[in-house]
Amino acid sequence: MRPVIIAANWKMHTTPADAADLATTIAGRTNVGDVVRVICPPFVCLAAVRAALAASPAGQGVGVGAQNIHHELSGAFTGEIGAPMLVGLADWVIVGHSERRRDAGETDELIGAKLRRALEVGLRPILCVGEQLAEREAGTAEAVVGAQLAGSLAGFAEDPGALAAAGLVVAYEPIWAIGTGRTARGVDAAAMAEAIRAAISGLGPGFAALAPDLPVLYGGSVTTASAGEFLAEPAIDGALVGGASLKIEEMAGIVARAGLTAAARRAAAGARG
Numbered sequence: 538m539r540p541v542i543i544a545a546n547w548k549m550h551t552t553p554a555d556a557a558d559l560a561t562t563i564a565g566r567t568n569v570g571d572v573v574r575v576i577c578p579p580f581v582c583l584a585a586v587r588a589a590l591a592a593s594p595a596g597q598g599v600g601v602g603a604q605n606i607h608h609e610l611s612g613a614f615t616g617e618i619g620a621p622m623l624v625g626l627a628d629w630v631i632v633g634h635s636e637r638r639r640d641a642g643e644t645d646e647l648i649g650a651k652l653r654r655a656l657e658v659g660l661r662p663i664l665c666v667g668e669q670l671a672e673r674e675a676g677t678a679e680a681v682v683g684a685q686l687a688g689s690l691a692g693f694a695e696d697p698g699a700l701a702a703a704g705l706v707v708a709y710e711p712i713w714a715i716g717t718g719r720t721a722r723g724v725d726a727a728a729m730a731e732a733i734r735a736a737i738s739g740l741g742p743g744f745a746a747l748a749p750d751l752p753v754l755y756g757g758s759v760t761t762a763s764a765g766e767f768l769a770e771p772a773i774d775g776a777l778v779g780g781a782s783l784k785i786e787e788m789a790g791i792v793a794r795a796g797l798t799a800a801a802r803r804a805a806a807g808a809r810g
């Protein structure tokens with residue numbers, strides 16, 4: 538049974554003071570059994586969010602994630618954050634977000650190096666993939682996403698099991714749906730989630746072993762109103778939420794909907810014995 542995960546990407550919003558308050562309030566309003574919750578604030582807010590969640594009874598089960606890491610562990614990289622610096626501050630890390638591919642020119646190879654760094658320090662990675670609108674309209678979305686996966690996971694050909702051991706999560710985020718208010722259709726996102734598992738399976742036997750259990754999230758303008766369309770799909774295991782994740786009522790609604798999916802999965806697993 539795959540977990541149901543709701544991850545909040547706060548992007549470049551909040552200060553340490555308001556991030557701590559927002560995190561504890563969201564934690565208190567989203568305490569739904571069986572849903573894995575993760576909050577990814579800006580780097581400078583990680584310590585405050587971590588401490589606030591640890592100090593709050595409702596915050597105990599909420600994971601903290603970074604939004605990025607550098608592809609080297611340390612070195613002369615002014616202004617960058619290496620994975621070892623996050624130990625004790627974060628449990629998760631987003632890699633390959635489309636805004637970083639767009640703004641920082643991140644390539645699949647570089648993203649693969651970041652994945653490796655995440656694994657080296659024990660961070661659980663959320664690998665983002667997704668196509669441009671023109672690529673979807675041209676019918677090449679699955680090929681584009683498949684190439685992103687092949688490029689970023691190529692460095693794991695010798696040890697794909699390390700990705701499973703690290704709890705790799707893939708977030709399918711069609712670029713045209715991020716921050717635009719547009720969403721994919723649930724059926725299309727579900728088809729892509731299965732295509733992602735198939736593409737990873739195709740990378741080799743070790744990859745095929747991890748694909749069925751790989752959590753795949755949908756991201757792209759998810760709100761309380763749209764969450765059900767994605768969370769009703771058995772192939773989709775949760776959401777990576779951007780803009781709406783800064784709004785308490787939105788997060789409460791999205792996680793409540795995720796709780797229904799998690800409960801249904803648990804009941805189905807129980808019925809199967």
Ligand code: PEP
Binds near residue numbers: 546548710714758759
């Ligand atoms: C994101 O930042 O990953 C995201 C999906 O953003 P939004 O929900 O705002 O589209």
